[in-house]
Amino acid sequence: MTFTRRAFCAGLGGVAGLALTRPALAAPPTLTARKATVQLAPEGYPTTEVWSYDGTLPGPLIRVPQGGRVTRQLINALDVPTSVHWHGIRIDNAMDGVSGLTQDPVPPGGTFDYDFAVPDAGTYWYHAHKNSMEQVARGLSGVLIVDEATPPDVDRDEILMLGDWLLDPDTGAFVEPFANPMTMSHGGRTGNLVGVNGQYAYGLTAETGERLRLRLINSANARIFGLRLQGMSGWTVALDGMPLDQPEPLTTEIILAPAQRVDLIVDVTAAVDQPAALLMAMSDDSWQALVEVTVTGGRTPRADPPAPLPANPNTALPDLSQARSLEIAMEGGAMAGMDSAVFEGERLDFRGLIERGQYWALSGQSGLSDTPFATLQRGEPVRIKLVNRTVFPHAMHLHGTHFRQIGPDRTLGPLRDTILSFPDEPLEIAFTADNPGKWLFHCHMLAHAATGMTTWIEVA
Numbered sequence: 001m002t003f004t005r006r007a008f009c010a011g012l013g014g015v016a017g018l019a020l021t022r023p024a025l026a027a028p029p030t031l032t033a034r035k036a037t038v039q040l041a042p043e044g045y046p047t048t049e050v051w052s053y054d055g056t057l058p059g060p061l062i063r064v065p066q067g068g069r070v071t072r073q074l075i076n077a078l079d080v081p082t083s084v085h086w087h088g089i090r091i092d093n094a095m096d097g098v099s100g101l102t103q104d105p106v107p108p109g110g111t112f113d114y115d116f117a118v119p120d121a122g123t124y125w126y127h128a129h130k131n132s133m134e135q136v137a138r139g140l141s142g143v144l145i146v147d148e149a150t151p152p153d154v155d156r157d158e159i160l161m162l163g164d165w166l167l168d169p170d171t172g173a174f175v176e177p178f179a180n181p182m183t184m185s186h187g188g189r190t191g192n193l194v195g196v197n198g199q200y201a202y203g204l205t206a207e208t209g210e211r212l213r214l215r216l217i218n219s220a221n222a223r224i225f226g227l228r229l230q231g232m233s234g235w236t237v238a239l240d241g242m243p244l245d246q247p248e249p250l251t252t253e254i255i256l257a258p259a260q261r262v263d264l265i266v267d268v269t270a271a272v273d274q275p276a277a278l279l280m281a282m283s284d285d286s287w288q289a290l291v292e293v294t295v296t297g298g299r300t301p302r303a304d305p306p307a308p309l310p311a312n313p314n315t316a317l318p319d320l321s322q323a324r325s326l327e328i329a330m331e332g333g334a335m336a337g338m339d340s341a342v343f344e345g346e347r348l349d350f351r352g353l354i355e356r357g358q359y360w361a362l363s364g365q366s367g368l369s370d371t372p373f374a375t376l377q378r379g380e381p382v383r384i385k386l387v388n389r390t391v392f393p394h395a396m397h398l399h400g401t402h403f404r405q406i407g408p409d410r411t412l413g414p415l416r417d418t419i420l421s422f423p424d425e426p427l428e429i430a431f432t433a434d435n436p437g438k439w440l441f442h443c444h445m446l447a448h449a450a451t452g453m454t455t456w457i458e459v460a
């Protein structure tokens, strides 16, 4: 028996016809890492050749509904290997994008298919995770927003990705080398130009009485931002993507360490032509407008404070009574140093470490070891004391899961994925190890991470 083409189509009904046009057959959306030229410095200064995603800085905004999937084929059009980390996402380990731990780096001309679910709504970002000290500094980062099914009652949602760049003002080029012993052994690479959303002078317009959601993301390599509002007042509603149980009125300076995010809901209180801005603290204790807000008109402000953002799933508190206790000590750097640490299986004194380009260690181990710092059973609660024996602050970031700081009286703070640790101020974090895989724990001052302050834990 033979089939005519007509019979074949008829026999399969409409399904065959659908199959021929299924969107799944289409190529996945791409994200291309490539060089581009942009105007980073103020107008009148030269342009800058950056490493970008899709030619823009920041890279393209990726925005998906909560519970949806992010699907991007990374195309590496750079001359060096790279990979993409999706910062703060409670992600499938194989998609975490850490070159040398969760995947091989993508060689020049190569591709990698990222495809993962996003269980938690919030403000996230993505960035290179291969030689990130240089690749992020050259521009390889972008914003990832996971939208709540029911967004908060605001008039507008504004993304403010804070960053800084270290440029030669005469040429517009990045100052090299990126691996500079002075910055690596001190506070990290700090830019001489601060900007928002890839622009030196980023501004907003708003009306008196308008209620805005401001999503602040610190994409800088090492800079800790001190921030304050002018002509606006409001609440913190989320940290590192995760909603607070209750909006917290903004009464003090906001400290935003590298990689941290904060979501604010603010009301514009300035009258027309009155100053309004997001201010940043300068080193001389003065304040300067980082984002100027031009106030144009007026409307009746809302009377009520904002409702909390809807809670994400999986916010159960870790059971401290059952938790295993670990301690991670931050060591090394200028002015503190350390006696010795193990690097690539060999114990070296501080001089020997410096000769190998290592300035930092976590509990006596400099850089990644073959075996994890700890192996946790799936579902096991854990508490980790972080002891800073250096003279510098460090923004410590855990991949794959958020944690909570244990406060006085064993209270548990809000969920975070990056926490700022100050010298001689030990702090303790806790979480339940419920995401299996190999997870990096490292300083997000990227020069520190590159020169020793990186370890990993395994959740079996």
Ligand SMILES: [Cu+2]
Pocket (backbone or CB within 6 Å): 393, 394, 395, 443, 444, 445, 448, 449, 453
């Ligand atoms: Cu650090």
